[in-house]
Amino acid sequence: MAQPIDKTKIEAALKGFTIPPRPDLLLALQAELDTGEPNVKAISNLISKDIAISGFVLKVVNSPVYALTRQIDSVQQACMILGAKRIVQLVRSILLRYNVGDNKPDPFINAIWDTSTQLGEACMVICQHLRLDVGDEAYSIGMFNNAGMALIYSMHKQYPSIIEEAYCTENINIASAEELRLGTSHELLSFMIAESWGLSHDVCNVLAYHHSCQAIFNTGTFYEKQLLSVLKLAEHILEIPSTLGQTHLDFEWKLYSEQILDILELEVFHLIDIGEHLHQCGIENQYHMERPN
Known part of the structure; x- marks a missing residue:
């Protein structure tokens, strides 16, 4: 099981926030x-x-x-x-x-929830395609993983520029960048929301470390590693950094792709098939290639 979360860290992350x-x-x-x-x-x-x-x-x-x-x-x-x-x-x-967060019309809020919906659906479809019996839990992780972003944005309107900088900087953990600038991170807030809303212990664990991936890869159960790997694969295939971070750089995939593919028993060439299947399910992605008529 993934290492327990430091309660002091949670208290610091929650300062000024109310979990709905x-x-x-x-x-x-x-x-x-x-x-x-x-x-x-x-x-x-x-x-x-x-x-x-x-x-x-x-x-x-x-x-x-x-x-x-x-x-x-x-x-x-x-x-x-x-x-x-x-x-x-x-x-x-x-x-x-x-x-969760401010429901007023806003491009950044729309981007958070639209990508969450796409991620949830992509996670479920990937599990179906790979015949993994974790589709329901993977869907929940996709939906909840960025809920903390909406909570942060309701308090800090400069947050989009902070997250863009974090996505564009190599060798920096996105959660650590948030903590440095804001004293909190969306992964911890997403964890707290998920726990409050009754999601399973495994799902909450993965949410707590979904940008601190090595914590799961080092100490998590295989089930947790599988769930995290599906999420990270979906993020990569859907190019989430380009939507939320305004960049085509994908440093997390560069850092963790070997472990992710190994856990899911995939080779790089399999991503084309996954992309095609996602496209058939109405989910556009970078690995779908238009076939000539």
Whole structure:
């Protein structure tokens, strides 16, 4: 298991920040899941009470990512086909965007949440493609990994320039750069949000070190290493540094790619196939190559 997080470091990182509590809808849904035999109708009824949330659920479920063979017209249908746990996970990711940080229209906030959605979906599709039984957890990591960014930006409007500088600087840990300038890091805040919102211990561990990768690679379980590797592969394939850091440099991939590929049992040439599969699922990426007609 990855090394425990220093509580003193957490207290320092949280100074001035308030971790948003788990929304009532999630508490009610989790209570139903915790019964051991969740009632699909009860879960779908809870979700359907919020028209906006249920609309988002149907939009995502009917997207190419889920590759369903027929149109889903109700939340109850979605629960029956995908399972209650996966639908609750999807609702959690939707609620995250509207409960963390400042929800006012803003290009940087939009970039954070749009890339989080793309990362979550890419992580899930990569797991499907590689036949890894960690797709649900990988999706959650993709969705939550940058939640701390939204929290920091709500307090520090100069944050985009700080994160851009960190992405463009070789031999610097992005979390360390944030701590140096702001006294906190988005990986620690993302960890605290995920823990507060009831994500699994393994997922929270990976979030706590998703830019301090060597901590996971050195002391984490194979499960944690696998989850982190899927996230880092997705970030590389989607060129996340170009979206959030305004650079095509990818120093984390340069530093950790050998370990990532080894853990996932991949060779570099396999990335073309993964890119093509992501493209077929509606996820554009740098490894998809247009084929001549």
